[in-house]
Amino acid sequence: MKKMLRKFLFWRVKHISNQHFTILLSGVVGILAGVSAVLLKETVHALQHLLQGSHTELYETPYYILYPIIGILLTVIISRYIMKERVGHGISDILFNISQKSAVMARGKTWSRMMLSAITVGFGGSVGLEAPIVVTGSAIGSNLASMMHLDYNRRSLMIGCGSAAAIAAIFNSPIAGVIFAIEVILSDISVSAFIPLLIASSVGTLTSLALGSHEIMFSFKHIDAFSASDAVWFIGLGAFCALISVYFTRVSYFVEPRLHNIKHYALRALAGGLALAFIIVLFPSIYGEGYETIKALLNGQGHEVFHFAGFFFHNSGQGPYVLIAMLAGILLLKPFATSLTIGSGGCGGIFAPSLFLGGIAGFLFATVINLIAGYTLCSPINFSLVGMAGVMSGVLHAPLMGIFLIAEITGGYALMVPLMIVSAMSFFVSMLFEKHSIYTKKLIERGQIFQDDRDGQVLNSLNISKLIETDLLKVLPTATIEEMIPLIKESKRNIFPVVNEEGHLRGIVTLDDIRELMFDETKRKEVVIKTIMHKPHAEVDPTEHMRNVMTKFQRTGDWNLPVIDKENDNQYLGFVSKARIFNAYRTKLQRQQHKV
Known part of the structure; x- marks a missing residue:
């Protein structure tokens, strides 16, 4: 197999240019991502039908409340x-791999997220399938690019092609797929990169249609007419969607760290699953992705929401105030x-929950306005649809994606104007x-990605451990200058780390420190190194981000800093020099400036 691949790669280099080969490969990525999207959704549907059995509604199934707990535990x-x-958050993993791992994704992610998310969502986990399938498509693109020995730029582009094809296939929305890749995944692409993205996205959609998945998620063709007088209400909806988006993001960053305080994975899964089961008892429509509820609202069947009434609303009637209370409870x-x-350990994304919250928010907003006005002033259908784009714009920080999806x-x-108003306002x-965005917040706080900062992005992609210089000759703290002279003759550097027998750095000595003493025969034999050594102005950890390292260089004014492994008993590893970092930075930048 390897010999065949090697022969193909030699043939490809001779007969197909890099640009043409990239376009061809984008089509292959589109097909594989499209098949994966259809396979995942159909698997989830089959699992849900299996659990539902002969019952009309899943909620009539005995012990259905235990399904999410079982799914998370599995x-x-x-x-x-x-x-x-x-x-975890799959899109964040993709961004991390592009930034920190040279756009190389683990081969196992081409299938693992599909299987895990099918279990989580199929058993009722309150997340979406979009992020896992985007991870799958991106991993397919990355691994194909690596197999074909493509460079960093083309690997990144293939990740974008995989994500675009996945979104396009799962929603049958090729334009939205391309915009998602540009807005969320790829921060810096050339104009020529649009062609592979367009091909991958369109091929992903065609693959989905060819496999008979005409409505993989949901679609809606009948909308009410838009009037210019509605603009003021859509501005209000945009602000409301923004508040829901901020609430969603902050709840996520409040709940997840507290669950992670439970160190045992099984106990964490059980605790999260039990809490989720309690919420589903209150509001069964939160079970799974929630698209059935959205479909009911979009079809003008708001009363259908009462079929999903929970414990508190089961016998409360079907009045407008009860509906408003239910929708508000779902939003919260x-x-x-x-x-x-x-x-708690489930596999899924926040893409579908964003759409779900947006649909609920839009319907609730229109219902309240209409109730206050005493007549149908706002179209609940239009506001539900536009609300989806609004919350997506606020949570993902991807307004164009929301609009075109x-x-x-x-x-x-027909809804382009209100979509633009609400998405822009929410954003x-x-x-x-x-x-x-919810995807980038933690990565930016950790210094793992730098948005709108090309220099910081390139700098942070450098690995300290690969830049450590170990050719500096070590000297014992108990040695005399006389004993150090042979090292001076042998060394090509003017810095000598003072390291004890346990491998700990005690200080450093430079040629300037001993220059005069070297020519005094008495002092040369009597002066011990530990009496003239001095502490370094700063130390570097091998796992430290390069931005922090450069800050230390700037603060100290030094050109060389010692690298100390604090996790391994403070062992001395070597030195890192500013000059070598600059050389590595320049080389990396030149490679990344090579356009696809």
Whole structure:
């Protein structure tokens, strides 16, 4: 197999240019990502039908409330103890791999997230399938690019092609797929990169349609007419969606760390699963992705929501005030349900929950306005659809993605103006409270990615451990200058680390420190190194981010700093020099400036 691949690669280099080969490979990525998207969704549907059995509604199934707990526990057991893989926010993992791992993704991610998310969502976890399938598509693109020996830029582009094809296939929305890749995944691409993205996205959609998945998630073709007088209400909806987005993001960052305080994975899964089960008892519509509830609202069947009434609303009638209370309760508890599912070890994303919250928020907003006005002033259908784009814009910080996804779902651009108003308003207001998206917030806080900072991104992609210089000759602290002279003759450097027998750095000595003493025969024999050595102005950890290292260089004014492994008994590893970092930075930048 390797020989065949090697022959093919030699043939390819001779007969197909890099640009043409990239385009061809984007089509292959589109097909594989499209098949994966269809396979995942159909698997989840089959699992849900199996659990539902002969019952009309899943909620009539005995003990259905235990399904989410079982799903999370199974996911944790398989991921932690069999796959040895940690799951979480999948899109964040993709961004981390592009930034910190040279766009190389583990081969196992081409299938692991599909299987784990099928279990989590199939058993009722309150998350979506979009992020796992995007991870799958991205991993397919990355691994194919690595197999074909493509460089960093083309590997990154293939990751974008995989993510675009996955979104396009799962929603049958090729334009939204391309925009998602540009807005969320790829921060810096050339104009020529649009062609592979377009091909991958369109091929992913065609693959989905060819396999008979005409409505993989949901689509809606009948909308009410838009009037310019509705603009003021859509501005209000945009602000409301922004608040929901900020609430969702902050609930996520409140719940997940507290679950992670439970160190035992099984206990964490059980705790999160039980809390999720309690929420589902209150509001069964939070079970799973929640698209059935959205479909009912979009079809003008708001009364159908009462079929999903929970414990408190089962015998409360079907009046408008009860409906408003139910929708408000769902808005408040859905972010907790999603955070509990992900934080306890489930596999899924926040893409579908964002759409779900947006649909509920839009319908609730229109219902309240109409109730106050005493007549139908706002179209609940239009506001539900536009609300989806609003919350997506606020949570993902991807307004164009929200606009075109809903435009494609509705089969036209009749709602383009309100989509633009709500998405822009939601994005602007949410940015006042949360500067970064839910995907990038933690990565930026940790210094793992730098948005809109090409220099910082390149600098932080450098690995300290690969830049450590070990050619500096060590001297014992008990040695005399006389004993050090042979080292001076042998060394090509003017810095000598003073290291004891246990491998700990005690200080450093430079040629300037001993220059005069070297020519005094008496002092040369009497002066001990530990009496003239001095402490370094700063130390570097081998896992430290390069931005922090450069800050230390700037603060101290030094050109060389020692590297100390604090996790391994403070062992001395060597030195890192500013000159070598600059050389590595320049080389990396030149490679990344090579356009696809």
